[in-house]
Each structure stands twice: as structure tokens, then as C-alpha cells.
Amino acid sequence: MGLMRRFSNIFKAKASKTLDKYEDPRETLDYSYERTLEMLQKMRRAVADVATSRKRIELQAQQLQRSAAKLEGQAKQAVSQDREDLAREALTRRQAIASQLTDLQAQHDQLKSEEARMVEASQRLQAKVDSFRIRKETMKANYTAAEAQTKVNEAISGIGEEMGDVGLAMQRAEDKVAQMQARSGALDELMASGALDDASMSSDRLQAELDRGFAEPAVEAELSRLKGELTGGSTTAKQLDAPADDAEAPAEAPAPAPAKAEAPVEEERR
Amino acid sequence: MIVRISGEGQFDVPDGHLDELNRLDDDLTKAVDSGDDAQFTSALEALLVSVRTAGAELPADWIGPSDLVLPSPDSTIHEVREVLGDEGLIPG
Numbered sequence: 001m002g003l004m005r006r007f008s009n010i011f012k013a014k015a016s017k018t019l020d021k022y023e024d025p026r027e028t029l030d031y032s033y034e035r036t037l038e039m040l041q042k043m044r045r046a047v048a049d050v051a052t053s054r055k056r057i058e059l060q061a062q063q064l065q066r067s068a069a070k071l072e073g074q075a076k077q078a079v080s081q082d083r084e085d086l087a088r089e090a091l092t093r094r095q096a097i098a099s100q101l102t103d104l105q106a107q108h109d110q111l112k113s114e115e116a117r118m119v120e121a122s123q124r125l126q127a128k129v130d131s132f133r134i135r136k137e138t139m140k141a142n143y144t145a146a147e148a149q150t151k152v153n154e155a156i157s158g159i160g161e162e163m164g165d166v167g168l169a170m171q172r173a174e175d176k177v178a179q180m181q182a183r184s185g186a187l188d189e190l191m192a193s194g195a196l197d198d199a200s201m202s203s204d205r206l207q208a209e210l211d212r213g214f215a216e217p218a219v220e221a222e223l224s225r226l227k228g229e230l231t232g233g234s235t236t237a238k239q240l241d242a243p244a245d246d247a248e249a250p251a252e253a254p255a256p257a258p259a260k261a262e263a264p265v266e267e268e269r270r
Numbered sequence: 271m272i273v274r275i276s277g278e279g280q281f282d283v284p285d286g287h288l289d290e291l292n293r294l295d296d297d298l299t300k301a302v303d304s305g306d307d308a309q310f311t312s313a314l315e316a317l318l319v320s321v322r323t324a325g326a327e328l329p330a331d332w333i334g335p336s337d338l339v340l341p342s343p344d345s346t347i348h349e350v351r352e353v354l355g356d357e358g359l360i361p362g
Contacts, residue, residue, distance in 0.1 A: 002295040003302055003350070004317070004338060010354055011276070011339040117277060124279060127330035135333065158334040161274065169277050169342075172349070 015164030016157060025148040025156070029136040032159050036129050039163050043122040046170045050118060053177045054111040056184050061104045063191060068097045074210055081213040089206055100187065107180055114173050121169050128162055272334065273321050277342035280332065281325030291338075294320055302347060310347050318343055 019035060022028045071094040078087035132155065139152055271288065274280045283291075294317040301309040318340060341350050 002292065003299045004291065004295040004340060007341060007350065007353060008336070008339040012335070014353075121277060124330040128333055131331035132333055154335060155333050161335055161339070162333075165274065165276055165339075168353070 011164060012157075012161065015161045018163050018167065019156060019160045021156075025152040026140045026143055028156055029139060029152060032156050033129075033132055033136055036125070036132060036159055036163060039166055040122065040125055040129055043118065043125060043166055043170060046173055047115060047118045047122060049177050050111055050115045050173055053180050053184070054108060054115060057104055057108045057111065057180065060184060060187055060191070061101060061108070064097050064101050064104070067191075068094050068101070071097070074206060077210050078213070081210070083210070083213055086206060086209055086213075093206075104187075107183065110176065111180060114176055118169060118173055121166055125162060125166055128159065132159055271338070272328070272336045273325060274336035274339045275318055275321060275342065276339060276345070278318075279330070280328040280334075280336055281321050282328055283321055283325035287320070287324040290320060290324070291317065302350065305347060307347055310350075314341060314345065315343065 019028070019032050022031060071090045075087045075090035075094070078084070078090060135155060139147065139155065143152075271283050271285050272280055273283050273291075294313070298310070298313040298317055301313040321340065341353070
């Protein structure tokens with residue numbers, strides 16, 4: 001048997017199981033209608049789940065884009081400081097983020113098409129629900145045993161088939177959402193741990209080294225200012241001490257010193 | 271003949287088109303037997319295109335059973351196997 005027939009048979013067998021059959025076909029019609037409404041509700045929740053999952057991916061992508069921009073800035077900063085090692089480090093991490101972003105984009109596209117498909121499916125189901133509501137009332141009003149055999153059964157199996165199809169679409173979407181959530185969760189943990197923007201050291205350490213690169217010249221300047229103040233101070237002290245230590249330095253000697261020094265000379269001259 | 275493309279809707283296909291569908295179905299069956307994903311995708315696409323081209327899409331509010339149900343366009347071999355379930359690929 002070809003795949004087409006086998007797929008059809010199994011699909012239809014499964015679909016017919018989605019609806020319980022009552023002895024009175026009119027009851028089955030009502031029951032089927034209730035189940036269809038439930039299905040529509042479930043479908044809407046499933047669409048909302050997919051949308052939530054998609055939005056989460058969008059937020060993660062924004063976060064990653066910010067990280068990538070930050071690393072780009074750090075790389076530039078590193079280059080301006082002639083720190084090629086740090087620049088390389090920042091760019092390596094930026095690469096890792098870029099590949100995560102590509103993954104996210106693919107997941108996002110997948111979820112978007114899944115979402116679109118489900119919206120379409122729920123619109124189809126909604127149209128069938130509306131049409132089924134009217135039809136079942138007409139059938140119930142004009143109910144005859146003969147009709148029960150044909151038209152009612154047709155409507156019921158038609159609606160059952162639609163539910164089977166919608167159920168399949170929902171299952172697929174739920175599986176995809178579950179996969180995405182697992183991946184999103186893993187990515188969240190990865191981002192929180194800093195492991196993603198971290199090849200060998202934490203992002204904070206990269207920034208710290210860069211800050212040090214900027215801070216160091218300023219610190220050096222401060223240091224030499226302080227040194228300058230200290231050495232400048234001792235020079236002044238030497239100058240003050242100079243007359244006592246070295247009375248024979250005439251040019252550098254303070255005013256009173258020559259007077260003292262001249263006195264003995266004058267005494268000798270006398 | 272009413273044909274449902276899973277996830278897409280139902281089509282009213284002229285009965286005379288069945289031979290063509292069977293021929294395309296042979297290709298699809300071979301692709302599934304070989305387990306070749308790319309071959310499966312193109313064979314499925316060919317079958318679905320044939321249904322869409324030869325058939326007229328039924329309105330969304332039409333209610334009735336289908337004579338044939340086909341997998342959705344983006345199905346994978348894995349997903350089709352899942353629907354086939356315990357029967358496996360080659361029925362016993």
C-alpha cells in the first residue's frame with residue numbers, strides 16, 4: 001500500500017477516535033460541537049504560547065545585540081590602547097554571540113511561520129464551528145433516521161477530521177515551543193553565567209583591564225605629581241639648610257649669612 | 271474526490287486525477303523507504319502541488335470527510351513515521 005493511503009487510513013482512524021459517539025446522533029452532534037469549541041479555545045492558547053515563545057527569543061536577541069555592541073566598543077578601546085590581546089579577546093566573544101544570534105534568528109523564523117500556520121488553522125476551525133453550529137440545529141430539527149446514517153455521520157466525521165488535523169498542528173507547535181523553551185532557558189543560563197561573552201576570562205575582567213589601560217596614564221600622572229611635590233619639598237628644605245652646612249657658597253647663601261661670613265673677614269682686614 | 275492537505279485545508283480533486291496521484295505516491299513511498307529526507311521533501315511537494323493544481327480548494331466552512339489525507343508540506347520523515355506510529359513504514 002502506498003504511503004498516501006496508509007497515512008489517510010491512520011489519520012482518519014485517529015480522528016474518529018477524537019469524538020465519542022452516542023446512540024442518538026443528535027447527541028453526538030451536540031457533543032461534537034462542544035468538543036470543537038474546546039478545541040478552538042485550546043488552539044487560541046497554543047497560538048498565545050507560540051507568540052510568548054517568539055517574544056522571549058526577540059528579547060534574548062536584543063540582549064545579545066547589546067552585548068555584541070559592547071564588545072565591539074571594548075575591542076575599539078583595546079586597539080586604541082595598543083592592547084591587541086584584549087581586542088582579540090573581545091572580538092572572539094563577539095563572534096560567539098554572532099553565531100548565537102544566527103541560531104536565534106532561525107528559531108524566530110520557525111516560530112513565526114508556526115504562528116502564522118496556527119492562526120490560519122484557527123480561522124478555518126472558527127469558520128467550521130460557525131457553520132457546524134447552524135447545520136447541526138437544522139439537522140436536529142429535520143432529524144430522520146435516514147439522515148442519521150448519512151448527513152449527520154458525514155458532518156461528524158468531517159468535524160472529527162478537522163479536529164484531528166488541528167490536534168496534529170497543535171502537537172507540532174507544542175513540541176517546537178518546548179524545544180525552543182529548553183534552548184531559551186539554556187541560553188538564559190549561559191548569558192547569566194557570563195560564559196557566552198567569556199572565552200577565558202569574565203567580561204568584567206576584560207573591562208577592568210581596559211579601564212586599567214585608561215586609568216594607568218592618569219594614575220602615572222598623579223603619581224609623578226605626588227613625587228614632584230615630595231621632591232620639590234626636600235629641595236626647599238636643602239636650600240633652607242644650605243647656609244648652615246655650606247657657608248662658603250656665596251651666590252646661594254641667604255642674605256644674613258654673608259654678613260656673618262664677612263664679619264670675620266673684616267676683622268682679619270682690620 | 272476530497273483530499274485534505276494536513277494543516278492546509280481540503281481540496282475537491284477530479285476522480286480522473288487519481289492515477290497521477292498514485293504515481294506521485296509511489297515516488298513518495300520510495301523516498302520514505304530509502305529514508306532520504308531531501309528526496310522525501312521533494313516527492314511530497316510534487317504530490318501536494320499536484321493536488322492544489324488539479325483540485326479546487328473547499329471553503330473553510332465546508333464540513334465533510336476526506337477520501338485522502340496527506341501530510342502537511344513541511345512534514346519530515348520523522349513526523350510522518352510518528353503518525354504512522356506502531357505500524358512502522360512497511361505494514362505487516
